[in-house]
Structures are given as structure tokens and as C-alpha cells.
Amino acid sequence: MDYFIHIAILICIYIILAVSLNLIIGFTGQLNIGHAAFYGIGAYAAALLALSGQPFWLGLLAAMFFAGLGGLLISVPCLRLRGDYLAIATLGFGEIIRALMKNWTSLTRGPLGLPGIPSIEIFGITFSQPWQFLIIAALIAVIVVFLIRRMIKAPFGRVLRSIREDEIASQSLGKKIINYKVIAVVIGAMFAGVAGSLYAHYISFIDPTTFTLQETILMLCMVVLGGLGSIRGSIIGAALLIIIPEPLRFLSLPSSAAAALRQMLYAIILILIMLYRPQGLLGERRYTRNSNAVKKKRGVASA
Amino acid sequence: MLSRKSEVLQVLRVVDIYKHFGGIKAVNGAEFSVKKGEIVALIGPNGAGKTTVFNCITGFIQIDKGRIFFEGEDITNKRPEKIASMGLARTFQIIRLFPKMTVLENMMIAMRDQYEGLHHVFFSRKKMMEKQKEAEEKAIELLEFVGLEAKEDELAMNLSYGQQKLLEIAKTIATDAEFLMFDEPAAGVNLTMLKKISGLLKKLKEQGKTILFVEHNMEFVMNMADKVVVLDHGDEIAIGTPKQIKGNKKVIDAYLGGVQC
Amino acid sequence: MSIAAQLIANGLIAGSIYALVALGYTMVYGILKFINFAHGEIFMMGAYIGWTLHVLWGVPLLIAFPVAMICCGAFGYFLEKIAYKPLRNAPVWAPLITAIGVSIFLQSLAILIYGAQVKTFRTGEVAQGLHILGAIITPIQLTIIIVSTVLMVLLWLFVKKTKIGKAMRAVADNREVASTIGINVNKVISVVFVIGSALAAAGGILVGMEQNLTPTMGVSVGIKAFTATIVGGIGSIPGAVLGGLAIGLIENIGIWFIPSGYKDAIAFIILLLMLIFKPTGILGRKKEEDVRG
Structure with missing residues (x-):
């Protein structure tokens, strides 16, 4: 039973990561492949505060703040870049953050990592059992998905999508595309920070090897599989890509081979989706009118 | 002078x-x-x-x-x-619509004062929704003006070349x-x-x-x-x-x- | 021997490898305006194929070397045809994500076949270093510099003198115009992938002869070579060579000033700075953005 709860918790964490990455890549069109850095910043921020005896909510806020700050730091200088240049710049940013995690030993203990991160405690209740943790993780995932959905469906989200579709046309309509791009990256980073905080409290140990490029690739794969610009797609993508490689566990392979097989699976999914179904499993939904009132009125008028 | x-x-x-x-x-x-x-x-x-x-x-x-x-x-x-x-509104020599957005959305994004800030999503939701409704009505009117009202829910990329040109013109009008x-x-x-x-x-x-x-x-x-x-x-x-x-x-x-x- | 001379020598050796790999990035970008993310993995493949032939099967290095280059060249050819060509008119992110997929695929393939542990070409004793201008350089390192210089000169002659080389430059200048004057653009693209991949493979074996082989060796070399490409001006062949040498030198001299743990981060920091302040590079041409499309 604990095994299934474990899987469910991971799915919740990755839903947050995939949906927040989708906000940046799928909706705003900014190919960011340094998402694991924001995840890592959040995890370290939450872990360090928790280890110094601060409450969970403070660590969570700090995780959001510092991850968001990271988003700001990378997005402001990269504003003029797009497409492949942006991808490589964010990749570089991710690697610099990882070099910091490894080498800033006075803060992060370097490759030794941070062990003994306490479990979540809210209002004096400790959520140390896996099922208790699952409730928290699921709740937070639902909130994050809800918030991002709200943004996307609002005029704000429409501007983000217009930037993805055609920056120049968006600008010619008076949109301050710079502001929107920065906001999208910062918000996406903040939510990745939330996921990082959950991860740190759940696993109770973090080290730099968790927040690698491979981790970003996994998130990217979830987003691409589900469909760029589809929130439901990212949720399904996250669930599928956590569940599908699980049977590999029972093949009793050496751990490096199992990890390689998993990576290979992700790679094949990425390539096949791009070649044969670039819109992903679900594809983007069409945003039609939500007010039928107009339609009715028009019907009357034309009758 | x-x-x-x-x-x-x-x-x-x-x-x-x-x-x-x-x-x-x-x-x-x-x-x-x-x-x-x-x-x-x-x-x-x-x-x-x-x-x-x-x-x-x-x-x-x-x-x-x-x-x-x-x-x-x-x-x-x-x-x-x-x-x-x-x-000041313009079109481009090549068509620059938002291809994977609907005709209606293409119109609405051209309009001004649409509560497009992030804060509106959370702090002035009611106003934002009202404004959206108004914008939808106006967009439909303009689409009728150029003769594209039947295509409102179509993605811009699925329009014919001529229709795309019309939509571009309609968008510039929508900017007011x-x-x-x-x-x-x-x-x-x-x-x-x-x-x-x-x-x-x-x-x-x-x-x-x-x-x-x-x-x-x-x-x-x-x-x-x-x-x-x-x-x-x-x-x-x-x-x-x-x-x-x-x-x-x-x-x-x-x-x-x-x-x- | 002086430390400065040694660091400069090390920088030039590393730099000539980066230059070899950077050539592939720059040629592909020049023609397709696309960053082939999997290029670093082709470098890694070259090293492993060379190792398999030479160490595992005992093929003499003089034969193993060109064979590995040919294998990788062929791989580059099929990679382009199968994975990239269908996406040529897709949005920029599509081939890019595919390339990321290919790169992860090749890395995991290497781990599955060869294991994650390091492999090494070295069989006997490390040869005595030669004293050159105050630096100690091993015969292998000397080989690296000579072979890579020869390859770069050959490429230069190829681009300048041959018909297909001229076609390459025409396509890089303007693909549409080139195809209207009868240049076979698809052929040029294939040639570029073959040559770029073969050069990366050469870089891989050369590095493998001196350092250890790991399945992830392509990642950091790939990034550094890419940085070199940007520094030199993406799309420019002499720029790639200069950029490669520059990155090699900066990185090796840089460890004088900052903790060696950050050595790999140096390239990333240069990359970010370049992208932010001078994305056209040192030799790149400034282009006004085309508002029409």
C-alpha cells in the first residue's frame, strides 16, 4: 500500500512541475530547459529553513520566493532571446545553479547533501505518515492547477498565448510582451519551488544529483506527451511518465541500467511525439465563448 | 514652423x-x-x-x-x-494572426482595456468577466461587419487566405x-x-x-x-x-x- | 617549466577539441538555423566507437580513427533524414525538442551498452612528456593539436575550393535564393551533417586517447563547444575555431582565479554573458530582425 501512496505523492509533485513548466513553454512559448533549477532552489530553500527549525509555511514561502527570484534572474537577461538561444541559456542557468549547489558547501554541504529534513507540520499536526503526506501533496497540487487554470482562461492567459503565437503581432497590438514573459517565467518558477519544498519534506534528503538536466527533460517529456498548452495533458503526462517506467523496477536490473532504460523511454517518447503527434495526447483546447447570453441575444436580433 | x-x-x-x-x-x-x-x-x-x-x-x-x-x-x-x-494599428505584409487561437480570440486580444494584468485574475475577477462579455459582443459585431461571424470558433489557421486578410483588417478595427x-x-x-x-x-x-x-x-x-x-x-x-x-x-x-x- | 605556459598549453589542447566540435554546431546552424543538441553525443559516440574498435577488437588506431569518423558521419546523415528533416517547417521548438530526445537516447544507449563506469584508451605507460616552450606536452596531446589542425585546414579548403563547399556557403547565405539557382539544398544539408558529425567523432577519439570515456562526456564538451560557437559568432567557421581556442584558454587559465569546482561553470557563465550582451558573437554579422517574417 505504501508503495502506491509513494507513487501517488510523486505524481502530485510532478503534476505541479509539469503544469508550471507548461505555463512557460506551452502557453507562453518560452522554451525553458532549466526548470529543475527552480525546483532545486525551492527544495534547498525549504530544506534549509526546515533544518533551522522554521515552520513549513515559512519554508514554502521562501521556496516560492527564491525560485521566483531565480526565474527573474534568468528571464530578464534572456528577454531578447527566443527559441533555441533561450533553451541553451536556460540550460546554462540550470547548470550554474547546480554548480552552486555542489560547491557552495558552507550552505548546501555540497555533494553530501542535506539529510534529516523534518516532515511537514501544520498547526501542531505532523504529517509524517505517507498517506498524511499524500493529502497535503494532493491538496497543494490541486491548488496550483486551479490557480494556473484561472490565469490561462483569463485575458492574461490570452496574452501569453498570443506571445507564443507571434511576438511581433502581439507587440503591434500594444502588449508589453516583456512584462508578460517575465511574469510567466517567475510564476512558473515559483510553483516549481513549491514542488521542490514538497519533495524536500517528503524524501527528507536532498543533494545536487536530483536537480539535473535529466530531471528537466522528464518534466519536458510530461508536458510534450500531454500536449503543449494543455493543462489536463500535463496532468496525464505526469501520471503516465511516473507510472509507465515502474514495472522496470521488477526486472531487478542494476540501478544504472534501470535509470538508463527509463531515460531512453523518455527520449523515445519525446522523439516520437515530435515526429508524429506534435500536439501531444490531448492537444490544446479551443477557447470558445463562455457566455451563451451573447449568442442567444444575437439569435433573437437576427430572427 | x-x-x-x-x-x-x-x-x-x-x-x-x-x-x-x-x-x-x-x-x-x-x-x-x-x-x-x-x-x-x-x-x-x-x-x-x-x-x-x-x-x-x-x-x-x-x-x-x-x-x-x-x-x-x-x-x-x-x-x-x-x-x-x-x-495606431497596423497589419503586416505577411499575415500575422495568432494561428492557434480562435477568430473570436484574435479579435478580443486586439481590443483595449481587457483587464489583461495578472492581478485582475484574482482581484477584480467580476469586473474582468463583465468586460469579457462586453468584448465578446463587440467582437461579434465587428465580425459581422467584415462577414466572418460564422467563423468565430474556428482557429485562425483554418481560415482561407482571403478570410485571414479580412480578420487582420477586423483586428485593426477592434483596437479602436x-x-x-x-x-x-x-x-x-x-x-x-x-x-x-x-x-x-x-x-x-x-x-x-x-x-x-x-x-x-x-x-x-x-x-x-x-x-x-x-x-x-x-x-x-x-x-x-x-x-x-x-x-x-x-x-x-x-x-x-x-x-x- | 612555468605554470603560465602549462596552462596556456592545456588551454590550447582543450580548445582545439572544442573547435572541432564547434564546427559541427556552426555549420548546421549556418544552414538550418537550428542548434543540433545531439551533437555532443555524436562526439561521445565517436569516442566509444573508437574505443570498441581499438581497445576491444585490437584494430590499429590509424584504421579505427577514420572508421569511427565514417560511422558517425553516416549516423549524422541518417539522424538528419529521420529525425530532423520531417520537422524542417515546424516551429523552432519541434526539432529542438527532438534533438534533446536524440541526445538523451544516445546517452542512455551508451550506458546500456558500455555501463556507466569510465573506459580508457590507455594501455601501457604514459609516455614521457616533451618540453615545449616551458610547458610539458605529452605525445598524445601533440597528436591532438596536430590532427585537429589538419582536419580544420582540410575543412577550410573544402569549403573554399570545392563546388559543394561553395554551395554550402550559398545555402548559408540564403537558402531560397540558393535553391532557385539550382543548388540541391537537401544534399548540402546532408553533407553538413556528415562532415560535422565526422569532425565531432574525431574530437571524441582524440579526447578519449587522453582522458576517460563516460557516457555523459558529450554533455559538457557539447555545451563548451556550443559556447565557443556563440563566442565566435554562430554560423562562422573561423569563428568556431577561434571561439574554441578562446574557451579552452579561458577555462584553463580561469582555474587560477576561482575554485576548480566551478571549472565547468565558467563556460556557462561565458555563454550567458555572450547571449545577453553580444549574441552575434565576435565574428558574427549583426542582422536586423526581419519584421516581415
């Missing part, structure tokens, strides 16, 4: 602007103005710098020298979104801008669509809008324009009514010269 009054009458004033790309003198001292309520055509042989002038006016290209005024205000080298928000700039509005469309587009432009003029457009189709230009500005090598060589331009020797030479090389 122009008096303040005439400045206001002139919606757009382009004063001796220059833009060189390396050795290429794309714009070389062009100067013209557009009065309120006028339809002005910008013509010239290929490579005369028409589209570059458009891009300079709308802030997509920074000019090296000269001044550009919009409704009396200096807009030289301001950011494109800043210029757009002052009430008083000054509209069209880069080759009639290029590549069939005769029926051409008539539709010229009808639209005339209607817009009746509504008091000011229009500047680039076009190669001379019949269209002669039919539509109150005033024609002829560019050659980035400089204006003639300005006048369509009739005056037709008989202008310099213009004929420029076009023939263009054919020879």
Missing part, C-alpha cells in the same frame, strides 16, 4: 527619416504627412523602402535620423507596443485606433475579396478613420487613395492626388527604371 492647429490636423508626420542597413540605404530622407480622415497610399517600385517606412513608423525598426510625429506627439524610436497603445496602417491589403486575394476589402476601407473612412496603406495593385490605389506618396530609393519623389501621380514623369521613370534592373 507649423502652427499647433495644423499639427493636430495632421495625424501622422514623417520628417526626413533615414535608415541604413550597412551599405543599403533602405530609407533615405523620406518625408510626408497624413491628414485626419484621409486615405493615403504609399507606393513605389520593389525595394523602395515602403515596408521599412511602415516599420519605422510603428517602432519595429529604429531610425538613424529624422523625426516621426503621431497626433502632434513625437514617437520617434519609441517601443512598438507604446506606439500601438497610442491609437483612429489611424490604421495596412501593408498590402489587397495582395494575393481574388476579385470578390478585393471588392470586399475596398468596400471595407471606404466604410472605415466614412466612420472617420485615417488610413495609410502600401499597395502594388495600381487600380486599387487609384480607386481608394485621396493622396499618393511615391517612394523610390527610400525617398519620396512625388506626392499628390492619384491623377497628378499618374502623369508624373519622375514616377514613370522610377517604375520603368525598376523594371530594367
Whole structure:
């Protein structure tokens, strides 16, 4: 039973990561492949505060703040870049953050990592059992998905999508595309920070090897599989890509081979989706009118 | 010096602007103005710098020298979104819609004051929703005006070429801008669509809008324009009514010269 | 021997490898305006194929070397045809994500075949270093510099003198114009992938002869070579060579000033700075953005 709860918790964490990455890549069109850095910043921020005896909510806020700050730091200088240049710049940013995690030993203990991160405690209740943790993780995932959905469906989200579709046309309509791009990256980073905080409290140990490029690739794969610009797609993508490689566990392979097989699976999914179904499993939904009132009125008028 | 009054009458004033790309003198001292309520055509042989002038006016290209005024205000080298928000809308030579958004969304994104800030999502939701409803109604009206109302839920990428051109024009109207700039509005469309587009432009003029457009189709230009500005090598060589331009020797030479090389 | 001379020598050796790999990035970008993310993995593949032939099967290095280059060249050819060509008119992110996929695929394939542990070409004793201008350089390092210089000169001659080389430059200048004057653009693209991949493979074996082989060796070399490409001006062949040498030198001299743990981060920091302040590179041409499309 604990095994299934474990899987469910991971799915919740990755839903947050995939949906927040989708906000940046799928909706705003900014190919960011340094998402694991924001995840890592959040995890370290939450872990360090928790280890110094601060409450969970403070660590969570700090995780959001510092991850968001990271988003700001990378997005402001990269504003003029797009497409492949942006991808490589964010990749570089991710690697610099990882070099910091490894080498800033006075803060992060370097490759030794941070062990003994306490479990979540809210209002004096400790959520140390896996099922208790699952409730928290699921709740937070639902909130994050809800918030991002709200943004996307609002005029704000429409501007983000217009930037993805055609920056120049968006600008010619008076949109301050710079502001929107920065906001999208910062918000996406903040939510990745939330996921990082959950991860740190759940696993109770973090080290730099968790927040690698491979981790970003996994998130990217979830987003691409589900469909760029589809929130439901990212949720399904996250669930599928956590569940599908699980049977590999029972093949009793050496751990490096199992990890390689998993990576290979992700790679094949990425390539096949791009070649044969670039819109992903679900594809983007069409945003039609939500007010039928107009339609009715028009019907009357034309009758 | 122009008096303040005439400045206001002139919606757009382009004063001796220059833009060189390396050795290429794309714009070389062009100067013209557009009065309120006028339809002005910008013509010239290929490579005369028409589209570059458009891009300079709308802030997509920074000019090296000269001044550009919009409704009396200096807009030289301001950011494109800043210029757009002052009430100037344009189309591009190639169609620039948002292909994977619906026709209705394409219209709504062109509208102003749509509560597009992130804070509105959470702090003024009710107002935002009301505004959305209003915008939807207005968008539908405009789509009816251009004859695209049946396509509101279609993705822009699925429209025919002519319909996309119509949608582009409809979008510029949706911005509520008083000054509209069209880069080759009639290029590549069939005769029926051409008539539709010229009808639209005339209607817009009746509504008091000011229009500047680039076009190669001379019949269209002669039919539509109150005033024609002829560019050659980035400089204006003639300005006048369509009739005056037709008989202008310099213009004929420029076009023939263009054919020879 | 002086430390400065040694660091400069090390920088030039590393730099000539980066230059070899950077050439592939720059040629592909020049023609397709696309960053082939999997290029670093082709470098890694070259090293492993060389190792398999030479160490595992005992093929002499003089034969193993060109064979590995040919294998990788062929791989580059098929990679382009199968994975990238269908996406040529897709949005930029599509081939890019595919390339990321290919790169991860090749890495995991290498782990599955060869294991994650390091492999090494070295069989006997490390040869005595030669004293050159105050630095100690091993014969292998000397080989690296000579072979890579020869390959770069050959490439230069190829681009300047041959018909297909001229076609390459024409396509890089303007693909549409090139195809209207009768240049077979698809052929040029294939040639570029083959040559770029073969050069990367050469770089891989050369590095493998001196350092250890790991399945992830392509990642950091790939990034550094890419940085070199940007530094030199993406699309420029001499720029790639200069950029490669520059990155090699900066990185090796840089460890004088900052903790060696950050050595790999140096390239990333240069990359970010370049992208932010001078994305056109040192030799790249400045292009006004085309607003029409």
C-alpha cells in the first residue's frame, strides 16, 4: 500500500512541475530547459529553513520566493532571446545553479547533501505518515492547477498565448510582451519551488544529483506527451511518465541500467511525439465563448 | 514652423527619416504627412523602402535620423507596443494572426482595456468577466461587419487566405485606433475579396478613420487613395492626388527604371 | 617549466577539441538555423566507437580513427533524414525538442551498452612528456593539436575550393535564393551533417586517447563547444575555431582565479554573458530582425 501512496505523492509533485513548466513553454512559448533549477532552489530553500527549525509555511514561502527570484534572474537577461538561444541559456542557468549547489558547501554541504529534513507540520499536526503526506501533496497540487487554470482562461492567459503565437503581432497590438514573459517565467518558477519544498519534506534528503538536466527533460517529456498548452495533458503526462517506467523496477536490473532504460523511454517518447503527434495526447483546447447570453441575444436580433 | 492647429490636423508626420542597413540605404530622407480622415497610399517600385517606412513608423525598426510625429506627439524610436497603445494599428505584409487561437480570440486580444494584468485574475475577477462579455459582443459585431461571424470558433489557421486578410483588417478595427496602417491589403486575394476589402476601407473612412496603406495593385490605389506618396530609393519623389501621380514623369521613370534592373 | 605556459598549453589542447566540435554546431546552424543538441553525443559516440574498435577488437588506431569518423558521419546523415528533416517547417521548438530526445537516447544507449563506469584508451605507460616552450606536452596531446589542425585546414579548403563547399556557403547565405539557382539544398544539408558529425567523432577519439570515456562526456564538451560557437559568432567557421581556442584558454587559465569546482561553470557563465550582451558573437554579422517574417 505504501508503495502506491509513494507513487501517488510523486505524481502530485510532478503534476505541479509539469503544469508550471507548461505555463512557460506551452502557453507562453518560452522554451525553458532549466526548470529543475527552480525546483532545486525551492527544495534547498525549504530544506534549509526546515533544518533551522522554521515552520513549513515559512519554508514554502521562501521556496516560492527564491525560485521566483531565480526565474527573474534568468528571464530578464534572456528577454531578447527566443527559441533555441533561450533553451541553451536556460540550460546554462540550470547548470550554474547546480554548480552552486555542489560547491557552495558552507550552505548546501555540497555533494553530501542535506539529510534529516523534518516532515511537514501544520498547526501542531505532523504529517509524517505517507498517506498524511499524500493529502497535503494532493491538496497543494490541486491548488496550483486551479490557480494556473484561472490565469490561462483569463485575458492574461490570452496574452501569453498570443506571445507564443507571434511576438511581433502581439507587440503591434500594444502588449508589453516583456512584462508578460517575465511574469510567466517567475510564476512558473515559483510553483516549481513549491514542488521542490514538497519533495524536500517528503524524501527528507536532498543533494545536487536530483536537480539535473535529466530531471528537466522528464518534466519536458510530461508536458510534450500531454500536449503543449494543455493543462489536463500535463496532468496525464505526469501520471503516465511516473507510472509507465515502474514495472522496470521488477526486472531487478542494476540501478544504472534501470535509470538508463527509463531515460531512453523518455527520449523515445519525446522523439516520437515530435515526429508524429506534435500536439501531444490531448492537444490544446479551443477557447470558445463562455457566455451563451451573447449568442442567444444575437439569435433573437437576427430572427 | 507649423502652427499647433495644423499639427493636430495632421495625424501622422514623417520628417526626413533615414535608415541604413550597412551599405543599403533602405530609407533615405523620406518625408510626408497624413491628414485626419484621409486615405493615403504609399507606393513605389520593389525595394523602395515602403515596408521599412511602415516599420519605422510603428517602432519595429529604429531610425538613424529624422523625426516621426503621431497626433502632434513625437514617437520617434519609441517601443512598438507604446506606439500601438497610442491609437495606431497596423497589419503586416505577411499575415500575422495568432494561428492557434480562435477568430473570436484574435479579435478580443486586439481590443483595449481587457483587464489583461495578472492581478485582475484574482482581484477584480467580476469586473474582468463583465468586460469579457462586453468584448465578446463587440467582437461579434465587428465580425459581422467584415462577414466572418460564422467563423468565430474556428482557429485562425483554418481560415482561407482571403478570410485571414479580412480578420487582420477586423483586428485593426477592434483596437479602436483612429489611424490604421495596412501593408498590402489587397495582395494575393481574388476579385470578390478585393471588392470586399475596398468596400471595407471606404466604410472605415466614412466612420472617420485615417488610413495609410502600401499597395502594388495600381487600380486599387487609384480607386481608394485621396493622396499618393511615391517612394523610390527610400525617398519620396512625388506626392499628390492619384491623377497628378499618374502623369508624373519622375514616377514613370522610377517604375520603368525598376523594371530594367 | 612555468605554470603560465602549462596552462596556456592545456588551454590550447582543450580548445582545439572544442573547435572541432564547434564546427559541427556552426555549420548546421549556418544552414538550418537550428542548434543540433545531439551533437555532443555524436562526439561521445565517436569516442566509444573508437574505443570498441581499438581497445576491444585490437584494430590499429590509424584504421579505427577514420572508421569511427565514417560511422558517425553516416549516423549524422541518417539522424538528419529521420529525425530532423520531417520537422524542417515546424516551429523552432519541434526539432529542438527532438534533438534533446536524440541526445538523451544516445546517452542512455551508451550506458546500456558500455555501463556507466569510465573506459580508457590507455594501455601501457604514459609516455614521457616533451618540453615545449616551458610547458610539458605529452605525445598524445601533440597528436591532438596536430590532427585537429589538419582536419580544420582540410575543412577550410573544402569549403573554399570545392563546388559543394561553395554551395554550402550559398545555402548559408540564403537558402531560397540558393535553391532557385539550382543548388540541391537537401544534399548540402546532408553533407553538413556528415562532415560535422565526422569532425565531432574525431574530437571524441582524440579526447578519449587522453582522458576517460563516460557516457555523459558529450554533455559538457557539447555545451563548451556550443559556447565557443556563440563566442565566435554562430554560423562562422573561423569563428568556431577561434571561439574554441578562446574557451579552452579561458577555462584553463580561469582555474587560477576561482575554485576548480566551478571549472565547468565558467563556460556557462561565458555563454550567458555572450547571449545577453553580444549574441552575434565576435565574428558574427549583426542582422536586423526581419519584421516581415
